[in-house]
Amino acid sequence: MDRKVIITAILIAMLSVVFSMSDDGGNVPVISKKATDKVPTSYVSGQVEQENSVLPSKINDAVKDRFGFDTGMTKNDYDAFKTQYLLRAEELGIPKSPGYVTSENYFDHKVNINAVEELKKLGLFVTQNPRNENETFGFSITNSDIILIGTVDSVEYFHKTKEEEWKVSPGLALSRYFVKVDKILKGNEFYKTVPIKVSYLSSIGKFLTISSDYQLKIGQKYILFFQIPKSPLENYKNDLSKISKASLRIVDGRIYIEYFNEEFKSMEDILFTIDNFNRINDIYNFYKRNYMVKEQKNEK
Secondary structure: OOHHHHHHHHHHHHHHHHHHHOOOOOOOOOOOOOOOOOOOOEEEOOEEEOHHHHOOOOOOOOOEOOOOOEOOOOHHHHHHHHHHHHHHHHHOOOOOOOOOOOHHHHHHOOOOHHHHHHHHHOOOOOOOOOOOHHHHHHHHHHOOOEEEEEEEEEEEEOOOOHHHHHOOOOOOOOEEEEEEEEEEEEOHHHOOOOOOEEEEEEOOOOOOOOOOOOOOOOOOEEEEEEEOOOOOOHHHOOOEEEOOOOOEEEEOOEEEEOOOOOEEEEHHHHHHHHHHHHHHHOHHHHHHOOOOOHHHOOOO
16 A cells, blocks of 8 residues: 555544544533532521631621620721720729629620619529529629520539549530520520530539539429520530529529529519510620610610
């Protein structure tokens, strides 16, 4: 065969292969893309944390409070608002520090200090560390994030021996209690639906029961006062913090302060006080008020 004919045949064959690969008929190579797993929405104490919260905020974006709720204010406006509130709180006799009752705690728990006269009538305007049962009750309502009626269901101890518990620094959690929830009395905004159970950390262990709190009984129904920790530990983000020595034991419709045997208040009185606090406190309008102008101190 002629050499030129052979070369021509080879070139035609090569070109036909190239054109067949460039056809749209499924022969085009597909570049595989690495699948990106969707970041799961995280839940902290029942509050949904948005997936895009990791993105940097713009300077004009609204600031979120410590619970993740939108304040509707820029950073500068929020700082000025907080300063205004703290000055007004101190003006009303709420100390700046130290102790549990401080202007900062009032702010953190969104107490409407413009309604101070109504708070006084309800016995809820506490300006010093609680010294008796009524002051403890008042403090627990205003300084709790969540109040609920529930039954202590079970307890999980973190250590197996007394020796292990003794090695733990005082005040740190030795156990986790689980509570079946009957009703939320305050703090519905933290949950999309009423949770079946909540858990809280306790400094009371299996062997060490000496602490600043009382050990609640499994199977007992209580009115419990909880706070959402400001800086929860990594492994305990869903756990609440119980206000010490404030739980109310419910026995046959009668109310007792934890382990005391004298009846405290009627259930009717307690629910009336909490309901009225929720009404006058109206946390949904907390960031819309002016707390410094005296003429507006009764503004709701």
